[in-house]
Amino acid sequence: MITPRRILATAATEFRIARRNRWVIIAMALMALFALVLTAAGSAPTGGLGVDRLSVTVASLTSLAVYLVPLLALLMSFDAIAGEVERGTLPLVLTYPVSRAEILLGKLLAHLAVLGLAVGAGYGVAALAALLTDAGSLAGMPALWRLLWSSLALGATFLGAGYALSSLARRPSGAAGLAIGLWLGLVVLYDLGLLAAVVADNGGWFTTSAFPVALLANPADAFRLFNLSASAATAAASGVGGAAAVIPLWQSLVSVLVWPLVALALAHAAFRRVIP
Amino acid sequence: MMTSTLKISALTKRFGDVAALSDVSLAIQPGERVALLGHNGAGKSTMMKIILGLIPATSGRVEVCGAMPGSATARAQVAYLPENAAFHPALTGLEQLRHYLSLRSEDPGQAQQLLDQVGLGAAARRRIGTYSKGMRQRVGLAQALIGAPRLLVLDEPTSGLDPVSRRDFYALLDQFAARGTAILLSSHALTEVEARTDRIVILSGGHLVAEGSLPALRRLADLPVALHVTARNGYAPALMDALPGAILVGGALHMACPQSEKLALLGRIAGLGDKVADLEVLPPSLEDIYSHFSRRDGQ
Numbered sequence: 277m278i279t280p281r282r283i284l285a286t287a288a289t290e291f292r293i294a295r296r297n298r299w300v301i302i303a304m305a306l307m308a309l310f311a312l313v314l315t316a317a318g319s320a321p322t323g324g325l326g327v328d329r330l331s332v333t334v335a336s337l338t339s340l341a342v343y344l345v346p347l348l349a350l351l352m353s354f355d356a357i358a359g360e361v362e363r364g365t366l367p368l369v370l371t372y373p374v375s376r377a378e379i380l381l382g383k384l385l386a387h388l389a390v391l392g393l394a395v396g397a398g399y400g401v402a403a404l405a406a407l408l409t410d411a412g413s414l415a416g417m418p419a420l421w422r423l424l425w426s427s428l429a430l431g432a433t434f435l436g437a438g439y440a441l442s443s444l445a446r447r448p449s450g451a452a453g454l455a456i457g458l459w460l461g462l463v464v465l466y467d468l469g470l471l472a473a474v475v476a477d478n479g480g481w482f483t484t485s486a487f488p489v490a491l492l493a494n495p496a497d498a499f500r501l502f503n504l505s506a507s508a509a510t511a512a513a514s515g516v517g518g519a520a521a522v523i524p525l526w527q528s529l530v531s532v533l534v535w536p537l538v539a540l541a542l543a544h545a546a547f548r549r550v551i552p
Numbered sequence: 553m554m555t556s557t558l559k560i561s562a563l564t565k566r567f568g569d570v571a572a573l574s575d576v577s578l579a580i581q582p583g584e585r586v587a588l589l590g591h592n593g594a595g596k597s598t599m600m601k602i603i604l605g606l607i608p609a610t611s612g613r614v615e616v617c618g619a620m621p622g623s624a625t626a627r628a629q630v631a632y633l634p635e636n637a638a639f640h641p642a643l644t645g646l647e648q649l650r651h652y653l654s655l656r657s658e659d660p661g662q663a664q665q666l667l668d669q670v671g672l673g674a675a676a677r678r679r680i681g682t683y684s685k686g687m688r689q690r691v692g693l694a695q696a697l698i699g700a701p702r703l704l705v706l707d708e709p710t711s712g713l714d715p716v717s718r719r720d721f722y723a724l725l726d727q728f729a730a731r732g733t734a735i736l737l738s739s740h741a742l743t744e745v746e747a748r749t750d751r752i753v754i755l756s757g758g759h760l761v762a763e764g765s766l767p768a769l770r771r772l773a774d775l776p777v778a779l780h781v782t783a784r785n786g787y788a789p790a791l792m793d794a795l796p797g798a799i800l801v802g803g804a805l806h807m808a809c810p811q812s813e814k815l816a817l818l819g820r821i822a823g824l825g826d827k828v829a830d831l832e833v834l835p836p837s838l839e840d841i842y843s844h845f846s847r848r849d850g851q
C-alpha cells in the first residue's frame with residue numbers, strides 16, 4: 277500500500293537535506309549560468325530563419341539539457357541508497373511502517389523538485405532574454421513548456437537509473453563510478469557510436485531501420501528527438517536533429533513517457549534486494 | 553491465556569560457514585523486560601535484525617505480534633534502536649524526530665517533547681552532525697519511544713550513556729513495560745542492565761546457554777560464596793585451626809564455600825564467639841555469574 281503521507285514526509289526531509297547540502301542552489305546556479313552563456317552565444321539576428329527567438333533558444337536549451345539534466349539527476353541520486361547504507365541509516369528506516377516503494381518515491385519527488393527549480397531557473401533566464409529581444413517570441417511558449425516537462429521526465433529517468441545503480445553498488449564510491457559510466461555511455465558515447473555506424477553504413481539498412489529505433493531506445497536521444505521534432509526550429513539544430521524529421525512525434529513522446537516508469541521499476545527491483 | 557508478543561522457536565542463522573545463531577528459542581510476554589546478554593559476536597544483533605525482518609533466518613520460526621517479522625503489521629507495532637544509531641548529519645534532532653513521527657502517522661508536534669524526555673531538549677535545533685555519540689544514542693532512544701509500540705527491540709541501548717542517564721533510561725522503560733510493551737534489550741555486560749530486567753537470556757557463540765531471573769541464574773550458577781573473617785587481636789592462629797582451608801590475607805581470613813554449605817559455615821563461625829571481630833559475606837558478582845555462563849559453552 278502506497279500512502280501519500282509517508283511519501284510526502286520522506287520527500288520533505290530529502291528536500292531539506294538537498295537544500296542543506298547546497299544542492300538546490302548549486303543546481304539552479306549551474307543551469308542559469310549555462311543558459312546565460314547559451315543566450316549570449318546565440319544572440320545573432322535570427323530573422324533569416326523565419327522563426328522566433330524563443331524557439332531558437334528552446335532548440336539550444338534542448339542540446340544543453342540533454343547533457344546537464346542527466347548529469348544533475350545522477351549526481352543527486354547515486355548516493356541515495358548507497359549513502360544510507362554507508363551511514364548506517366537504512367536499517368532503522370526499514371523497520372518503520374514505510375515501504376521501499378514509498379521511500380523511493382519520496383526521494384524521487386524531492387530530487388525532481390530540485391531539478392524543477394534548476395531547469396526552471398535556467399530556462400526562465402533564457403526565455404526572459406529571448407522575450408526581451410524579440411516580441412514575437414511568445415510563439416515559442418508551447419515549445420518552452422514542452423521542454424520543461426520533458427526535462428523533468430528525462431530527469432526522472434536518470435534519477436531512477438541512479439537509484440538502481442546506488443542500490444546495486446552498496447557503496448557511494450562504487451555508485452559514483454557507475455553513474456559517471458552510465459552518463460558517458462548513454463549521453464556521450466552512444467551518439468558517437470551511432471554516428472560512426474551511420475557513416476560506415478552509408479545509407480544502408482542500419483540508417484533506415486536500426487538507427488531510428490536506436491535513437492528511441494535511448495532516453496536522452498528520445499528527449500532530444502521529441503523536443504526538436506515538435507519544435508518549429510528543427511532547422512536550427514544540428515546533429516541528431518536531422519533524424520527528427522523522419523521519426524513520428526508520437527514515437528518519441530512514448531519513449532519520453534515510458535522511460536521514467538522503466539527506470540523506476542528497475543530502481544525498485546534493485547532496492548528490494550538490498551539487505552541493510 | 554496470554555499471547556506472547558514475541559515467539560522464537562529453533563531459530564538458526566548462518567552467514568556462510570559462520571553459525572551466528574543455533575537453535576535459539578525464546579518467548580516474551582507483554583510487559584516483560586528481557587535482557588539479551590553475550591560477548592561481542594555472540595549473535596545478539598543478528599537475532600534482533602531477524603526479529604525486525606531486516607535479514608532472513610536460515611531456519612526456525614519467528615512471530616512478532618502474531619505476524620511475520622518485517623510485515624506491515626509487525627513494523628507498525630515494533631520499535632527498534634540499532635547498535636550505533638546513525639542519522640543524517642544535516643538534519644537537526646527536531647527535524648529527524650518529526651520525520652520519524654510522520655512515518656508512524658503520529659503528530660510531528662510531539663518531537664520536542666520526545667527529545668525533552670531523553671534530555672536532548674536544549675540541542676533539539678542543532679544539527680545531528682554536531683552531536684556526540686551519547687547524544688545520537690538519545691536521538692535513537694527518542695525515536696524508539698514514538699507511539700505505543702508493543703515490542704521494543706533495543707540493541708545495546710545503554711552504551712555511551714553515563715550512569716545517571718542510564719537510570720533515567722530504565723525508568724522510561726519501566727513506564728513502557730507497565731503499559732504492556734514487551735522489551736528486548738541487549739548488552740555485553742550484566743552490570744549494564746543493572747538488574748532492571750525481569751529475565752536474562754545469555755547467548756554464547758550463537759547458543760542460548762542460560763535463561764531466567766537474576767536470582768534464578770545465581771542459584772543455577774552455584775558459584776562459591778566468599779567469606780572474609782577478621783580475627784580479634786591474637787586469635788588469628790586459633791581461627792586458622794578452626795577454619796581449615798582459609799588463607800590469611802592482611803590479618804583477615806579469606807575462604808570460599810559452595811552455596812549449599814554457606815549456612816553451616818556461618819554457624820561454625822558464629823560458634824567461635826568473640827574470637828571473631830568481623831565477618832563479611834561476598835556473594836558472587838554479576839560479572840562472575842555472567843562469565844560462568846557465557847564461557848561454559850563458548851568458543
Ligand SMILES: Nc1ncnc2c1ncn2[C@@H]1O[C@H](COP(=O)(O)OP(=O)(O)O)[C@@H](O)[C@H]1O
Pocket residue numbers: 567570571572590591592593594595596597598599
Ligand atoms: N552480515 C554478516 N556477514 C557475515 N557474518 C556476520 C554478519 N553479521 C554478523 N556476522 C557474524 O555473526 C556473528 C554474530 O554477530 P552479531 O550478531 O553482530 O553479534 P553481537 O551483536 O552479539 O556482537 C559474528 O560472528 C559476526 O561476525
Ligand SMILES: [Mg+2]
Pocket residue numbers: 593596597598635707
Ligand atoms: Mg551487536
